[in-house]
Amino acid sequence: MTPTDSTETSLSTTFCFRSAQPSDGAALWHLVRATGTLETNSAYFYVLFATDFGATCLLAESPDGELAGAVIGYHPPAHPDTAFVWQVGVLPRWQGQGLGLALLQQWLALPANARCRWVTATVAEDNAASQALFRRLARAHGTSCDVRPHFTPDLFPIDHPAEPLFRVGPIERGTPVPV
Ligand SMILES: CC(C)(COP(=O)(O)OP(=O)(O)OC[C@H]1O[C@@H](n2cnc3c(N)ncnc32)[C@H](O)[C@@H]1OP(=O)(O)O)[C@@H](O)C(=O)NCCC(=O)NCCS
Structure with a gap:
């Protein structure tokens, strides 16, 4: 077991990881505000x-039921x-x-993401923690993290930094179970 494996094992016993339910929307809003960095949407x-994308959202709850972290995601239709x-x-x-x-x-590892071989995200150029996180994910899977221009400031109606696209993959997945 590597140090990373043992950290993951320890976190997976400390936190309860689960996909989102419609009733989690309010807690997600509070969490995003509490991070202090993320742009809070309505x-x-x-x-x-x-409600509509709960199967591709993940919550980490501490033993006392507090929402400590979350991923809010979806599959781009194309x-x-x-x-x-x-x-x-x-937090x-x-x-x-x-x-x-x-x-x-x-x-x-969520069932809804079982067939995904790529992880993408846009990351503002000044967000060092987020950039390091996606590069770390690529290293954990022995794959690449490609960065390319994506959302440029001129696309936004307000002053907004560029949001380059981080693309991690291809990620090796298990053999899909026939349905
Ligand atoms: C980005 C965020 C989710 C990372 O979560 P985290 O639990 O702190 O990250 P981890 O401890 O798993 O660390 C993952 C990698 O990021 C690096 N990292 C974490 N915080 C960092 C920071 N402030 N600056 C630089 N690197 C950082 C770690 O060193 C690690 O990389 P390494 O293994 O190469 O050393 C967290 O910092 C956060 O919530 N930030 C505020 C919200 C945000 O900016 N979200 C991303 C935009 S969508």
């Missing part, structure tokens, strides 16, 4: 996402083999202890 947006991370966040007191990586790994 409460309606999180309720909608937890790329069904890709799992897109819209937002990933960890400040849990950051830097491996929970971000554990969240992405558990999220990839």
Whole structure:
């Protein structure tokens, strides 16, 4: 067992990882506000996402039931083999202890993501933690993290930094179970 394996094992026994239910929308909204870095969207947006895309969202709850971190994601309709991370966040007191990586790994293991060989996300150029997280995910899978221009500032109606696309993969997956 490598140190990373033991960290993941320890986190997976400390936290309860599960996909989202419609009733999780409010907690996701609170979590995103609490990270201090993520752009908080409307409460309606999180309720909608937890309802319609709950199978591709993952929550990490601490033993006392607090939401400590989450991945909010979906499959871009034109790329069904890709799992897109819209937002990933960890409460400040849990950051830097491996929970971000554990969240992405558990999220990839969700049944809804079983056939995804690519993970994408847009990451602002000044977000060092997020950039390091996706590069770390690529290393964990022995694969590449390609970065290319994507959302440029001129696309936004307000002052907004560029959001290059991080694309991790291809990721080796188990043999799909015949249905
Ligand atoms: C980005 C975030 C989810 C990472 O979660 P985390 O639990 O802190 O990350 P981990 O402990 O699993 O670390 C993963 C990698 O990121 C690196 N990292 C973590 N925090 C970092 C920081 N502040 N600066 C630079 N690298 C950092 C770790 O060193 C590790 O890389 P390494 O193994 O190469 O050393 C978390 O910092 C966060 O919630 N930030 C605020 C919200 C945000 O910016 N979300 C991303 C935009 S969608």
